[in-house]
Amino acid sequence: MIKNLKSKYLWTKLIFKATKDPLSALSVLLFRLGLKDKCKCAFKYLGNIELDKNDIEREYFDYLILACSQKLSKVGINNLKAFLNQRNNKIIEINGIRFLNSVVYSIYETFVEEQYRVRKAKDDETVIDIGGNIGDTALYFASKGYKVYAFEPIPEVYKLALKNINLNKNLADRIKFINKAVSSSEGEIKISYDGLEMSGGASAYTNGEKKIRVKSTTIEKIIDEYNVKPYLLKMDCEGCEYEIIKNSDLSMFKEIIFEYHRYENFENPKILIDKLRNQGFKVKSHKKLAEIHFLGPIVEVGIVHMVKNSQ
Structure with a gap:
């Protein structure tokens, strides 16, 4: 009530x-x-x-x-x-x-909200997109001239993303869309998934009724496997931002944009900002999202855009 x-x-x-x-x-x-x-x-x-x-x-x-x-x-x-x-x-x-x-x-x-607004790419800069969902951000970044390596772990969502990418033949060759999760270690993880319309809430950190097992890779493996020269890291992965930022050296990137999800049992997202500051980044913007999202187990959601101090 x-x-x-x-x-x-x-x-x-x-x-x-x-x-x-x-x-x-x-x-x-x-x-x-x-x-x-x-x-x-x-x-x-x-x-x-x-x-x-x-x-x-x-x-x-x-x-x-x-x-x-x-x-x-x-x-x-x-x-x-x-x-x-x-x-x-x-x-x-x-x-x-x-x-x-x-x-x-x-x-x-x-x-509409332009949560991942960036400038146009220079010299074929590359984005690693964690939480590719239906391909919206991959297509957005590709339209700005970036080469995109996007990762979406849920097979049903991944298939819809491929359909959306194929609707945009002029951008498709700039996108490599991979059906995997990204975390701090390789292997497999279980993700709660409650259907396509709720795909943005699929998470390894919630207790949904349906769980699926998916393959997982790491940022280090992505850079090595695909020979990526990293420029921008985007993360919208319903909690994995804590695991990745706390356990990874991300100093090779020039920009990082991440959506954080502070569940009731999660630490303050300030620790993520501080960790990235220690790796040479500064906050360009920090926006808390509409409070209607705060109902339920998530007590805070926000978008943080960080850039290297030299920029």
Whole structure:
């Protein structure tokens, strides 16, 4: 009951931040509570938007509220409009990159919130992408000119990523997508996985009903096996960022962007920042993500972008 009340409170607060006026907020709230079948209201950045129950079921409503309740760049606003305008299409195209209309939160995070925003690549710089999910970040980095080695451990998610990459023939040759987890040691690990739509929550550090065994490699092995000259390390791996950062020398990278997940039994993410500072990095940005994510076993989620002191 407490979590349910907290959830309602958080959604109410976000709805009032996302809408242009109190009447719109009230109408959206009634719609979200199931007291209205449809809703046409004024949102920040977008003006009037018409919504129906399908938008709640497919989670477009959630991401509309999250987006309009925070500060977005001009690029993010344009991508939000494209994201919503195509929500009934089989294929979504944003910034010239095409995706199957599935697992939409990944598209939202990468192209609307711009969680992994980077400059264009110079001299064919390379990204190691840990937590490749549906291929959204790999395609984003490739569109910026980077060579990408992406790792996704869940076979079902990996197969969807390959489909998305194949929709973008102009970028596919810049991406090597590998069906493995990355940790601090080689071998196998067990990951909790609750289905494709919840793939972003697949983790070796939670106790889901379904667990699958996957192969695991290390950053050192990746660099050696693929002869990678590392530039950027991106991590979104639902807890493995602790294991990797605490047990690895990452000083060969120039930039590191990681999403941290502070579960109830996890240490403060400050230890990860301090470890990387000791390896010659400084914080470029640190953003805590929308508090609606804090329900359940995760008490804090954030994105940290660190760069070498010389940059």
